[in-house]
Amino acid sequence: MHADLGEILPIWSTLPFVGMLLSIALFPLFAPKFWHNHFGKTSVFWSLVAVVPFSILYKGQAVHEFLHIVLADYVPFVILLSALYTVSGNILLRGTLVGTPVVNTVILIIGTVLASWMGTTGAAMLLIRPFLRANSHRKNRTFMVVFFIFLVANVGGSLTPLGDPPLFLGFLRGVPFFWTFELLNQMVFVVVILLVLYFIMDSYFYRKEGPRPQQGNTEKEPLGVDGIHNLLFLAGIVGAVLMSGVVHWGELSILGIHRASADVVRDVILLLMAVLSFLTTKKEIREDNEFTWFPMQEVAILFIGIFLTMMPCLKILQAGEKGELAFLIRAVSEPFHYFWITGILSSFLDNAPTYLTFLSSLLGKFYPGVDAKEAVALLIKEHNIYLKAISAGAVFFGANTYIGNAPNFMVRSIAEETGTPMPSFFGYMIKYSIPLLIPVFALITIVFYL
Amino acid sequence: MTIEKILFPSRFRELAYESLETLFPLKNAGLKEVVFFHVISREDVGFVPFGGYLKEEENKLREEAVIRFADWQNSLSERGIESKVIVHVGETVHEILKTAEAEKVDLLVIGRKKRVDGASSFIGSYAHKIITRSKIPTLVSKYMVQFKDQDATLTKVNKAPFEMPLYAADWTERSGRALDLIASLRGVVRKVFLFFNIDEKTLEKSSETEVESLRASISEKLQDYRNRLKAGGIEAESHIGAGGMLDEMIRISRERKASMIIIGNTCKDRLLSNILDRSLSYQVTKMSELPTLLVP
Numbered sequence: 001m002h003a004d005l006g007e008i009l010p011i012w013s014t015l016p017f018v019g020m021l022l023s024i025a026l027f028p029l030f031a032p033k034f035w036h037n038h039f040g041k042t043s044v045f046w047s048l049v050a051v052v053p054f055s056i057l058y059k060g061q062a063v064h065e066f067l068h069i070v071l072a073d074y075v076p077f078v079i080l081l082s083a084l085y086t087v088s089g090n091i092l093l094r095g096t097l098v099g100t101p102v103v104n105t106v107i108l109i110i111g112t113v114l115a116s117w118m119g120t121t122g123a124a125m126l127l128i129r130p131f132l133r134a135n136s137h138r139k140n141r142t143f144m145v146v147f148f149i150f151l152v153a154n155v156g157g158s159l160t161p162l163g164d165p166p167l168f169l170g171f172l173r174g175v176p177f178f179w180t181f182e183l184l185n186q187m188v189f190v191v192v193i194l195l196v197l198y199f200i201m202d203s204y205f206y207r208k209e210g211p212r213p214q215q216g217n218t219e220k221e222p223l224g225v226d227g228i229h230n231l232l233f234l235a236g237i238v239g240a241v242l243m244s245g246v247v248h249w250g251e252l253s254i255l256g257i258h259r260a261s262a263d264v265v266r267d268v269i270l271l272l273m274a275v276l277s278f279l280t281t282k283k284e285i286r287e288d289n290e291f292t293w294f295p296m297q298e299v300a301i302l303f304i305g306i307f308l309t310m311m312p313c314l315k316i317l318q319a320g321e322k323g324e325l326a327f328l329i330r331a332v333s334e335p336f337h338y339f340w341i342t343g344i345l346s347s348f349l350d351n352a353p354t355y356l357t358f359l360s361s362l363l364g365k366f367y368p369g370v371d372a373k374e375a376v377a378l379l380i381k382e383h384n385i386y387l388k389a390i391s392a393g394a395v396f397f398g399a400n401t402y403i404g405n406a407p408n409f410m411v412r413s414i415a416e417e418t419g420t421p422m423p424s425f426f427g428y429m430i431k432y433s434i435p436l437l438i439p440v441f442a443l444i445t446i447v448f449y450l
Numbered sequence: 451m452t453i454e455k456i457l458f459p460s461r462f463r464e465l466a467y468e469s470l471e472t473l474f475p476l477k478n479a480g481l482k483e484v485v486f487f488h489v490i491s492r493e494d495v496g497f498v499p500f501g502g503y504l505k506e507e508e509n510k511l512r513e514e515a516v517i518r519f520a521d522w523q524n525s526l527s528e529r530g531i532e533s534k535v536i537v538h539v540g541e542t543v544h545e546i547l548k549t550a551e552a553e554k555v556d557l558l559v560i561g562r563k564k565r566v567d568g569a570s571s572f573i574g575s576y577a578h579k580i581i582t583r584s585k586i587p588t589l590v591s592k593y594m595v596q597f598k599d600q601d602a603t604l605t606k607v608n609k610a611p612f613e614m615p616l617y618a619a620d621w622t623e624r625s626g627r628a629l630d631l632i633a634s635l636r637g638v639v640r641k642v643f644l645f646f647n648i649d650e651k652t653l654e655k656s657s658e659t660e661v662e663s664l665r666a667s668i669s670e671k672l673q674d675y676r677n678r679l680k681a682g683g684i685e686a687e688s689h690i691g692a693g694g695m696l697d698e699m700i701r702i703s704r705e706r707k708a709s710m711i712i713i714g715n716t717c718k719d720r721l722l723s724n725i726l727d728r729s730l731s732y733q734v735t736k737m738s739e740l741p742t743l744l745v746p
Contacts (some may be wrong), residue, residue, distance in 0.1 A: 024499070024500050028498055031504075033504060036501070043656050287541065287544040290540065292493065292497075292541065294492070294497050295497045302499055302500075350500075373471070406500075408500075409497070410497060411503055413496045413502045413503040414504040417492070417496055417508075
């Protein structure tokens with residue numbers, strides 16, 4: 001740990017990170033076509049703006065930190081997401097479902113449960129098309145997709161490090177695999193309220209829309225799951241991640257960066273699971289799932305920019321009150337502060353870097369200069385509620401906007417492609433997330449953090 | 451087997467319309483409808499990172515395709531051939547195969563219409579993926595191609611592919627279906643070159659007498675084919691090659707000035723088939739400058 005770098009880095013060193021996050025927040029809103037065609041160049045631009053000057057100014061120390069964040073955080077992060085994405089893309093739900101309030105609520109419950117085990121992206125990609133197909137006859141579908149984003153693409157992922165990227169980043173920093181189960185009460189609290197709200201809304205619209213129009217001689221396809229053997233690979237992924245948090249096989253050095261051997265083995269197993277899943281599943285299953293690598297490529301390209309530009313910011317925060325962001329560390333003191341500040345920023349920035357930023361801020365606040373894994377262990381022992389606050393804030397608030405979490409935009413894209421009108425960026429917030437989610441988060445604050 | 455309905459996917463590349471024109475004579479053999487198909491790649495409009503879907507862009511691309519096809523539809527209408535336009539968003543190969551099946555077409559026409567850039571292969575990766583999986587007869591159209599013949603680089607325009615096809619027989623069921631297809635093209639096909647090859651291995655293993663007897667038996671079978679085609683009003687002549695199948699087929703097609711090669715489709719969809727595909731039908735499609743009609 002080179003905490004001294006965090007103590008000397010100037011505040012402007014965070015500008016590339018700010019630029020990267022603002023690009024992600026604003027370009028899709030105001031110049032979507034430009035962004036679609038040039039997001040890769042944008043990511044490279046901000047990466048260079050961060051890497052080149054810092055490497056010149058701080059030489060070996062900066063290079064070491066950049067390499068560290070790439071090898072210890074970015075690579076495992078992308079490998080895990082890719083493995084979950086691949087395996088879930090090889091599982092196909094077939095069959096004719098009719099979207100009634102009960103059926104829809106059951107799908108949302110299944111998705112919410114699956115999200116913690118196959119990732120919010122995996123669960124969302126597995127279920128969104130069957131969910132949309134089941135409701136293709138319904139007139140009001142927009143709110144259904146919004147609740148799908150709330151529950152399956154976000155809140156459901158809060159129970160394990162596999163569920164949502166921020167929690168995996170926490171796991172990489174030393175948060176135990178099963179620690180996230182401590183969020184169970186909060187998760188159940190949010191899920192129950194949202195499901196009840198959903199059921200009431202869906203029942204209302206279902207009655208209002210009247211009976212389902214007759215489909216003529218359309219054949220009913222029996223329900224079934226193709227590629228079910230991929231559950232074995234999913235179990236392999238869970239096992240590999242779990243294993244890396246339990247065993248201690250020493251360290252090895254890659255390009256001068258020390259990494260736990262178990263972490264490297266885990267990454268290899270994850271890749272193997274993805275490859276085996278791909279090779280053992282019929283191409284037709286992926287095609288019927290409309291599987292494409294494109295969203296994963298996008299995430300990989302954007303996140304290299306996020307991780308590289310994030311490094312100075314993380315270092316300053318880890319330096320605690322000795323760093324340039326001391327004012328932020330002093331200003332945020334109570335657990336509910338952390339819940340809301342992590343949450344609000346997670347709504348507009350991606351929740352993974354936001355979580356890391358505030359985890360670093362907590363470590364800098366309570367244990368400046370202490371090795372990250374050791375500091376995380378102490379944090380759990382002595383200030384557990386703070387970690388809960390940033391974990392829940394990062395995961396739950398990711399549902400507040402389309403840009404809060406990667407699967408949100410994938411779900412939106414698929415819904416719009418298949419003819420479900422989706423609200424604009426601000427429409428989503430004004431009509432749905434502010435009136436529905438913010439009161440729930442206020443209740444969470446009262447019940448769990450005050 | 452009659453070609454009544456054709457699926458014609460297009461990315462509106464150069465010479466696509468000219469390639470369409472080569473299909474007009476099929477009207478005389480019963481062609482009733484052409485389905486124009488365009489695929490908007492999902493990656494062009496969907497999954498805007500942290501954004502969503504470019505609906506306006508999709509609509510624009512859709513309208514562009516419809517307008518471009520409208521011109522082609524007029525040409526078909528003037529010739530009494532019906533047509534319709536389908537535009538889908540998705541993955542090209544999957545959408546083409548799915549639509550061909552859904553529309554129950556009799557022939558799928560694919561392939562780049564112009565290849566004069568010195569490419570070593572006359573078939574691209576998309577077309578290859580399609581021929582390995584297509585369950586219906588698939589014509590790999592090569593309207594204008596450049597190829598090497600005895601060290602000279604020649605440019606060939608395949609304006610009337612159906613006039614004088616070379617038919618490669620191998621006595622299999624798919625080969626039989628290919629012959630049925632040719633027989634249905636009365637009024638379009640002027641002459642067929644019936645071709646069978648005795649491969650190198652057989653020549654090596656067999657005695658002179660055995661080869662002679664084999665040759666006689668092949669001639670007899672080819673004669674049956676000739677008679678059958680002749681009864682249907684199509685002239686045919688037989689050719690027996692010896693040695694490398696691919697080289698022989700290409701040699702005879704050039705010598706006889708064949709206009710197309712028709713062959714049973716032996717391509718198989720398997721892992722890494724883009725690298726490992728050694729099937730004859732793929733090799734012919736890849737190496738011959740002539741349009742290739744593959745019958746599954």
